[in-house]
Amino acid sequence: MTTTGLPESLIATLPGDHYTDPEIFRLEQERVFESMWFCAARASELAKPGAFRTVDVGRESVLLARSRDGSVRAFFNVCRHRGARLCTQESGEVKRAFQCPYHAWTYGLDGKLVAAPNLTKMPDVGRTEYGLASVAVREWLGYVWVCLAEDPPSFEESVIADVVARLGDVESIERYEVESLEIGRRIVYDVKANWKLIIENFMECYHCATIHPELTEVLPEFADGYAAQYYVGHGAEFGSDVQGFTVDGSQGLDRIPGVTEEQDRRYYAITVRPQVFINLVPDHVILHRMFPVAVDRTIVECDWLYLKGVVAGGRDVSRSVELFDRVNRQDFDACERCQPAMSSRLYAKGGVLVPSEHHIGEFHAWLRDRIGTRANRAER
Ligand code: FES
Numbered sequence: 001m002t003t004t005g006l007p008e009s010l011i012a013t014l015p016g017d018h019y020t021d022p023e024i025f026r027l028e029q030e031r032v033f034e035s036m037w038f039c040a041a042r043a044s045e046l047a048k049p050g051a052f053r054t055v056d057v058g059r060e061s062v063l064l065a066r067s068r069d070g071s072v073r074a075f076f077n078v079c080r081h082r083g084a085r086l087c088t089q090e091s092g093e094v095k096r097a098f099q100c101p102y103h104a105w106t107y108g109l110d111g112k113l114v115a116a117p118n119l120t121k122m123p124d125v126g127r128t129e130y131g132l133a134s135v136a137v138r139e140w141l142g143y144v145w146v147c148l149a150e151d152p153p154s155f156e157e158s159v160i161a162d163v164v165a166r167l168g169d170v171e172s173i174e175r176y177e178v179e180s181l182e183i184g185r186r187i188v189y190d191v192k193a194n195w196k197l198i199i200e201n202f203m204e205c206y207h208c209a210t211i212h213p214e215l216t217e218v219l220p221e222f223a224d225g226y227a228a229q230y231y232v233g234h235g236a237e238f239g240s241d242v243q244g245f246t247v248d249g250s251q252g253l254d255r256i257p258g259v260t261e262e263q264d265r266r267y268y269a270i271t272v273r274p275q276v277f278i279n280l281v282p283d284h285v286i287l288h289r290m291f292p293v294a295v296d297r298t299i300v301e302c303d304w305l306y307l308k309g310v311v312a313g314g315r316d317v318s319r320s321v322e323l324f325d326r327v328n329r330q331d332f333d334a335c336e337r338c339q340p341a342m343s344s345r346l347y348a349k350g351g352v353l354v355p356s357e358h359h360i361g362e363f364h365a366w367l368r369d370r371i372g373t374r375a376n377r378a379e380r
């Protein structure tokens with residue numbers, strides 16, 4: 001027995017309230033989603049100047065817009081006059097400016113206040129000072145990442161560091177040229193589960209043999225239940241009779257040219273805290289972004305990205321999409337099965353992790369440290 005009262009083989013999970021308590025969710029919104037780099041949208045969704053998208057990041061609505069100079073800008077979606085939500089649509093296009101529907105304050109694509117009723121009679125009102133409030137933006141892998149922190153953490157030491165910790169170096173992901181791939185398919189899932197259940201599930205492979213029959217056919221080593229993908233640089237190898245990463249193991253699409261021989265016929269999974277999963281296979285990349293909307297509900301946007309020629313040529317990606325779509329549904333069903341029991345009195349002190357899930361224990365320690373909660377059984 002250890003100080004936690006558990007057998008040596010087992011590790012404590014977070015207690016049940018971390019999946020059900022709105023106050024803990026509020027702490028996560030403030031100290032995780034509103035403080036870290038958050039992957040908000042695919043850059044190609046903002047194809048030309050004036051194209052916009054709104055996304056919820058923590059408790060804030062953020063407006064992303066392509067400006068005249070071609071860069072993507074991000075703003076708090078809040079009018080500087082009396083606080084009306086500026087843009088209520090999820091996506092769209094404006095000609096040259098955003099106009100507030102309340103009293104018509106009007107902002108350029110760079111956020112500057114360009115017009116307002118009677119503005120000429122208020123010459124002391126600064127056009128930048130009363131322009132939209134900016135949010136930090138980075139583009140990487142063809143996605144728009146935003147950070148609501150006043151002093152954002154280094155992108156390299158957070159987002160890129162998570163990828164390097166998994167693959168060993170950044171070149172390994174650069175070879176997939178993710179920024180130049182195109183969306184072949186996007187599926188949005190509405191999952192009735194806390195976001196951490198989805199992360200924990202993604203990080204382990206103990207469930208693969210029971211719930212993922214198609215995936216374990218393609219990646220036989222996953223049937224052992226060890227998260228082999230968490231050894232630095234290791235990718236799970238396709239079965240010898242498998243031709244591609246498809247629902248029936250049939251041939252996939254055109255291989256991404258930069259993928260090396262060592263990376264070919266392998267699957268790599270990466271978790272980028274706090275809300276991104278990246279899956280690399282030779283002919284496509286599957287990228288999940290989670291939007292936690294409530295303590296017990298998470299929207300997951302999942303993109304299947306292929307070479308331009310594959311998408312433009314109208315090639316049939318359905319067998320390739322179907323494999324991970326099934327995996328997603330199997331995973332999210334499992335998460336939804338856990339969510340109701342998180343409020344059971346039996347789970348008040350949490351459950352246990354087996355040794356192959358120790359990295360989930362590290363994720364819990366990281367989270368507790370960020371939000372400042374205690375979770376060790378002995379401490380509670
Ligand atoms: S609240 Fe936007 S113009 Fe008045």
Ligand SMILES: [Fe+2]
Pocket residue numbers: 201202207208212327331
């Ligand atoms: Fe799974």
